[in-house]
Amino acid sequence: MRRLLAAGAATLLSAFIVFANPGSACACSCAEQTEAEAFEAADAVFAGTLTRRDGGGFPLGSPDDPATLEFEVDDVYKGDIAEVQGLLTSGSEASCGWDPPVGEDYLVFAYLEGGKLNVGFCGGSRALDERSPEFDAEAVAPVAGEAGLAKTELWPFGVAGALLVAATGAGWWFLRRRHLKRIQ
Structure with missing residues (x-):
């Protein structure tokens, strides 16, 4: 027995x-930049509401596993962004991943990596508030449809x-x- x-x-x-x-340990350090500099460096800039976060991190993954952030987009300042847009981010803030609360409005600065839009902790993305964006661009409507959304796979x-x-x-x-x- x-x-x-x-x-x-x-x-x-x-x-x-x-x-x-737990995976490997690493730290994220960001260089100071203005919102105008973040706008110039980004491939896409938009304002929208974070509606969902999938994947990344524990319990069965590494902190470096990517997560998908899903946004309902209101205004597009740069790039071709869909009404419902998915972005990839690292699964932890220690790896420069961005983990904002779901259900809030954000100004998002995204960049292309491997043909997919990504967002990171250091990219300049922030919660939308009373202050207007600090870059000179007119807002346009998003493209109809969905783009970059991940399907949650439970088979593993x-x-x-x-x-x-x-x-x-x-x-x-x-x-x-x-x-x-x-x-x-």
């Missing part, structure tokens, strides 16, 4: 080590769970079989 408990504890410890990997969680259950069952069966042979 002790061996069975030890095997169960070892399985749980192994699962914890595999799924709770199911596969990981099934493998964990199978490994636990195999360990129990093996130990039980050894125990029964010793009794005979």
